[in-house]
Amino acid sequence: MTPPPVEPPVTTPPTTPPVEPPATPPPAEPPVDPPTTPPTTPPPVEPPAGTVIRLIHLNDLHAHLTPHVEQIRDAAGTLQNVTMGGLARIATRINQLRAQQPNSLLMNIGDTYHGGVEAMFTIGNAIIAPVDALGIDIGVPGNWDFAFSPQVTTDRYNPSLSAPIPNPVGTVLGPNFPNLAGNVTVDRLRGGSQPLLPATAMFNVAGVQVGFIGITSDIVPQMSPLLALRMNFLTARADYLALINDNAQQLRNAGAQIVVVMSELGIHKDLDLANDITPGAVDAVFSAHTHEATFTMLTSNSGTVVVEAGNDTYLGYMDFEIANGAVINKNWMLEAIDDSIAQDPTVLSLVNAARADFLGAGINIALPSGFAGFMLTESIDTIVGTTQIPLRRRQALENTFNNSMTDVMRQFANTDLAMVPGFRFDSIVTAQGAIEDNMVVNGDITLEDLYRFYPVPFYISAGQVSGQVLTDTIEQNLNAVFSTTAFEQWGGWFNGYSGLDLVVDLAAPSGMRIQSMSLSANGMAINPTDMLSIAGCTRPVDQESATTLCSYPGFVNVAPLTNPATGESMTPVDMIRYGLDNGTFNTTIRNNIVDQNSTLMWPNDNVYQPLTGVQ
Structure with a gap:
């Protein structure tokens, strides 16, 4: 089931010259190209009191196309191995959530096109079509999405920044939805720099202006300096606080009634930042990178809530209730993608097509890098x-x-x-x-x-x-x-x-x-x-x-x-x-x-990695 039309996003970079949106292959039902300047006035019509906006949260797919074994704890605390995930099941649940609440937007945050054999031997290209079919509205790349090479990264997300020579690994496919990353600039070949991707986007959903701030990973240079060639990543905590506060204020000034951050910094950094951002600036931070499954919203000193939706075996969503132009209530749910969910036939067909070259006889595939x-x-x-x-x-x-x-x-x-x-x-x-x-x-x-x-x-x-x-x-x-x-x-x-x-x-x-x-x-x-x-x-x-x-x-x-x-x-x-x-x-x-400290961690605690470190 297709959700009702949503006004396309308006995207803006952070206090830098406007960025031309990346060229991407057109989807089956392409959205209108987003303009490059924000609206100058709030929407003229106030949405009805009690309007609910749903933001659906998918993170850290890691190119998992099919269901796979996941380790969970049952209600009694017993560890169990169960089959979860699978893009076709994720698609079904997304469609169900949209049908329940038509005023919905789907976010894809974190590592998407890297992970597994299909991605490794196609520089992520095999993952593009099945992910595109989910109908994602807005995304943020993960650190592993930079791992194929800097030119693959720019070819995928913003070809205007790529070197004017053929990519030695071949054609690189890009997503059909806009992505944000306000913390990365790229040095231009003829001098100067510009953002890899815009920092913000704005959607009008049922008369409610929803503002997004996007932050990708900050660790790509530590992975390898060569993966960050020509790229400049923000590193200082103070710079991230300024990025969030400044862009949140710009979005509020432009009429946003909901402002959220999509972040690949990881839930530890996101919670730390949420504690010190301007109170009231941001309603929620949707995390990725650390794979933590938060079944309850984490609260911060600023009032901003922080959540992460595990990985591809879960799907989260947050309902925002709006009255008098402001958020009056938030409700978060995290659901397991298990075998009780049917597989969407369209997405399943695309998954099977993406995997066909890797199954059966006569396989002889070289790594594109050589x-x-x-x-x-x-x-x-x-x-x-x-x-x-x-x-x-x-x-x-x-x-x-x-x-x-x-x-x-x-x-x-x-x-x-x-x-x-x-x-x-x-x-x-x-x-x-x-x-x-x-x-x-x-x-x-x-x-x-x-x-x-x-x-x-x-x-x-x-x-x-x-x-x-x-x-x-x-x-x-x-x-x-x-x-x-x-x-x-x-x-x-x-x-x-x-x-x-x-x-x-x-x-x-x-x-x-x-x-x-x-x-x-x-x-x-x-x-x-x-x-x-x-x-x-x-x-x-x-x-x-x-x-x-x-x-x-x-x-x-x-x-x-x-x-x-x-x-x-x-x-x-x-x-x-x-x-x-x-x-x-x-x-x-x-x-x-x-x-010697006997630190509690999974499976004896709810988190893999203590959220505020160990002390």
């Missing part, structure tokens, strides 16, 4: 092994997948230690003999599962590290995950390690969280001057590859390992398959990190 060793030659539903333990990344400090991955890396490389990045994205694989969807499962691992854990082109490498550099790396990582200063947090969760016994106090001050550190093999304490061998990862975009491991500097003699089956550099997917074939992957559950 990086060596990354070829897909098998159907992604190929079963590559089974698991005796649950594989997941859902614990922020230590989890079963990262432990299994680092164990096989350390064994293969014959090193003292191994480490992997603390990514949030995954695809939960239920252990053999365990219950999934109320049925006993056989623990099959598919090739598609492996690319869900590693939809990134990097190589397994080995080198050496001193005890001091290892200490500094771990302390930096712990602070980035658990700091009480929100703007010191960045990245995902804590890195995974093998061969390391670690005792920490997460409530200790920055730089002092490690209480002891020793080798698992012999219990020997690690001293600052010790030199240890370590396996990890390097990326084709690492500028100092001989001294960088898993994006951290200070290592020495780092070099990719060779896959004995192909003679090429070992990829993460190759590494897992080696371990499965040799019985060295996912063999036992272990816990080698002890937190």
Whole structure:
């Protein structure tokens, strides 16, 4: 069911010259191109008292097209593995919510076109058509949407800023809905800079002016400076407060009765900012990036509420009741996208079409970037092994997948230690003999599962590290995950390690969280001057590859390992398959990190990562 017409958005950049809207392929029912100047007067007609405006919140799709296993807690607090998500089911529920409340707008916030094999081998192009079919009204890119390269980013979101040469990875498709990002500018090739995307947009829905402020991720330069080439991201907390307050005031002056922020900064930073923005400026902040499922609105000192809708396995919506030109009530709901929801046939057809090239016989797909060793030659539903333990990344400090991955890396490389990045994205694989969807499962691992854990082109490498550099790396990582200063947090969760016994106090001050550190093999304490061998990862975009491991500097003699089956550099997917074939992957559950503070986190608390840090 199609919602009634909504006046198209008016978009404006933050105190910078107007930006020409990005060129995008036309949707089946294209919206009117948004003008580039805001309205100068409030709407002349006051909406009826008690008008309700619904904002639907989808975040962090991570290119998940199909249903997949999610870990939840039931009413009794018991952990269960159930199948959730799927774009066709999401579409059905969106249509139902619009039918219930025609005065609705759909937001898509955070990582969308990156994640999984279909996105990795098509630079996100395979995800465009199914997502476009949802009828999204407004969006904000996520940090991983910048990960294909700066030129892919500009080609996708604002082609006028791209270099006037063909993109070496081919044609890049863009979304059919407007996106916002007020915290990024791009250096023009002939001097000066301009916003990557507008900062704000305004919609008129049933006579109510709804203003949006969009903020994308601030961590792209930390992911890799090459991914942020020519781009300038706001970093200071004060700058973000000014961005929100200034744009909120502009929207209010232009007649907005509802003002919301869509943010990919993560719920920790968003809640921190909400505490200090001007009271009454913003009605709600809709978060993404941190994958937290907030079933109850978080309140802030300013009165602004903050919510996040988990990931693709949930859909949130907030109803705003308007009277006398102001919001008088807000109601938030977060719903699971489960198998009780039918699949929308139109979107399901687009999903099947997007996946067709990755299923069946005769597959031979190269990575568009051309990086060596990354070829897909098998159907992604190929079963590559089974698991005796649950594989997941859902614990922020230590989890079963990262432990299994680092164990096989350390064994293969014959090193003292191994480490992997603390990514949030995954695809939960239920252990053999365990219950999934109320049925006993056989623990099959598919090739598609492996690319869900590693939809990134990097190589397994080995080198050496001193005890001091290892200490500094771990302390930096712990602070980035658990700091009480929100703007010191960045990245995902804590890195995974093998061969390391670690005792920490997460409530200790920055730089002092490690209480002891020793080798698992012999219990020997690690001293600052010790030199240890370590396996990890390097990326084709690492500028100092001989001294960088898993994006951290200070290592020495780092070099990719060779896959004995192909003679090429070992990829993460190759590494897992080696371990499965040799019985060295996912063999036992272990816990080698002890937190003396006994910090509550999922699954013993409602959040993966404490919302205000650990103190």
